[in-house]
Amino acid sequence: MRLIQYLLISMFLTGFAWAQDSSDAQGTPDRATTGGATTLEDILARQRGEKVDNSYRSENTGQGNVEGLMGQFGTRGVTSDSDVYRALRYGSADVTVSSKGPAASVLIQDGGMWWLNFRTGPLREYGTYIIAGMLAVIVLFFLLRGKIRIDGERTGRTVTRFNSFERFGHWLFAGSFLVLGLTGLLTLYGRDFMIPLFGKEGFAVIAQGCKWLHNNLAWSFMLGLVIVTVNWIAHNIPNRTDLKWLAAGGGLFTKGSHPPAKKFNAGQKVIFWACILLGVSISLSGLSLLFPFEMPLFAKTFSIVNSTGIPQMFGLNLPVQMSPQEEMQYAQVWHVMVAYVFIAIIIAHIYLGSVGMEGAFDAMGTGEVEEQWAREHHSLWLAEVQDKEAGKTTASPAE
Numbered sequence: 513m514r515l516i517q518y519l520l521i522s523m524f525l526t527g528f529a530w531a532q533d534s535s536d537a538q539g540t541p542d543r544a545t546t547g548g549a550t551t552l553e554d555i556l557a558r559q560r561g562e563k564v565d566n567s568y569r570s571e572n573t574g575q576g577n578v579e580g581l582m583g584q585f586g587t588r589g590v591t592s593d594s595d596v597y598r599a600l601r602y603g604s605a606d607v608t609v610s611s612k613g614p615a616a617s618v619l620i621q622d623g624g625m626w627w628l629n630f631r632t633g634p635l636r637e638y639g640t641y642i643i644a645g646m647l648a649v650i651v652l653f654f655l656l657r658g659k660i661r662i663d664g665e666r667t668g669r670t671v672t673r674f675n676s677f678e679r680f681g682h683w684l685f686a687g688s689f690l691v692l693g694l695t696g697l698l699t700l701y702g703r704d705f706m707i708p709l710f711g712k713e714g715f716a717v718i719a720q721g722c723k724w725l726h727n728n729l730a731w732s733f734m735l736g737l738v739i740v741t742v743n744w745i746a747h748n749i750p751n752r753t754d755l756k757w758l759a760a761g762g763g764l765f766t767k768g769s770h771p772p773a774k775k776f777n778a779g780q781k782v783i784f785w786a787c788i789l790l791g792v793s794i795s796l797s798g799l800s801l802l803f804p805f806e807m808p809l810f811a812k813t814f815s816i817v818n819s820t821g822i823p824q825m826f827g828l829n830l831p832v833q834m835s836p837q838e839e840m841q842y843a844q845v846w847h848v849m850v851a852y853v854f855i856a857i858i859i860a861h862i863y864l865g866s867v868g869m870e871g872a873f874d875a876m877g878t879g880e881v882e883e884q885w886a887r888e889h890h891s892l893w894l895a896e897v898q899d900k901e902a903g904k905t906t907a908s909p910a911e
């Protein structure tokens with residue numbers, strides 16, 4: 513009897529499977545009739561381990577339905593869970609939430625999948641290439657040129673290059689940058705190599721520490737940025753001397769070549785302006801991330817950029833309508849892209865400001881540089897300083 517029961521059940525199941533197969537044979541379902549919903553064929557194919565083309569869902573995200581996302585119009589007849597789910601995805605569900613805020617009632621944002629994939633994929637990959645590329649350039653430069661030495665005889669005399677306020681501004685800016693860079697990179701890559709090392713709980717403590725430092729040191733970075741700008745902007749206005757300096761490659765590639773320069777040479781001016789522009793940009797996108805949904809920047813920026821006609825020349829039309837979450841996603845991506853370029857530039861700066869050039873670090877260490885160093889790297893500035901000194905001595909002979 514039991515055997516007959518088994519046979520009957522097996523026949524029933526086989527028949528059921530055959531019915532599924534025949535529905536498969538009908539070909540790709542017409543998505544228009546399902547309203548973009550997953551069909552039984554999709555589910556069964558997925559269960560069989562087959563790859564299901566998901567583009568009908570991933571490309572049908574309801575993005576652009578900004579009115580729907582920002583101000584919910586109410587449900588249009590929820591008849592089943594999948595209808596509710598679809599309405600949530602399209603931002604048309606009537607959601608009531610206790611927390612307030614522009615984005616609180618958007619419970620699902622599939623439009624953000626590109627961001628998730630981009631953040632863990634190309635963003636990190638190309639960013640790693642930028643930093644690794646800069647390290648490779650520096651190693652190559654060191655192998656070809658070696659340490660840049662003071663060529664002439666040392667005089668034993670020193671000149672004041674930066675006063676204590678200038679050095680304070682530099683180290684506030686630089687110190688906070690170094691911690692921000694490190695904690696930012698740990699946030700981006702940390703879980704991959706730290707969870708295996710410290711476990712999930714150990715990493716959670718480190719991640720929280722990183723977040724705290726990153727959020728709070730942002731303020732000292734911005735203060736440093738202001739001080740550095742105020743202190744040095746006047747010395748960084750480009751002039752004719754910079755062209756001559758650039759034409760001589762700054763003397764960086766030829767031993768014994770020392771093109772004249774004022775307080776800052778053209779290379780340093782490039783570093784200075786990069787620090788200011790990238791510093792402002794990273795601060796703005798950082799503030800937008802620090803105060804979620806309060807400082808949307810990208811829809812407005814993109815509409816200005818679109819109006820220049822430049823994106824269209826490359827076949828692009830940047831999105832100008834965004835949900836609050838999308839604004840945050842663009843802010844995060846931009847923040848990290850700027851950070852990678854900034855870090856790469858600063859790696860070159862740190863090399864030349866320390867081990868790469870004899871006598872350079874003293875400028876930011878004690879503030880006093882060897883006179884011969886100043887003559888070789890900033891001859892016009894040294895002449896100005898010495899003229900001033902001479903003027904002072906002749907003006908007050910009694911001293």
Ligand code: HEM
Pocket residue numbers: 673682685686687689690740776779780781783784787858861862865866872873874875876
């Ligand atoms: C350990 C790290 C660093 C060292 C050893 C270092 C060293 C130096 C030195 C020696 C100078 C003066 C160069 C001269 O006398 O002509 C300088 C200038 C400067 N530093 Fe740094 N620095 C460091 C990190 C940073 C960071 C992280 C930033 C920005 C985020 C920064 C931004 C600047 C700027 C804007 C200047 C003036 C322009 C220039 O000389 O290129 N520095 N640094």
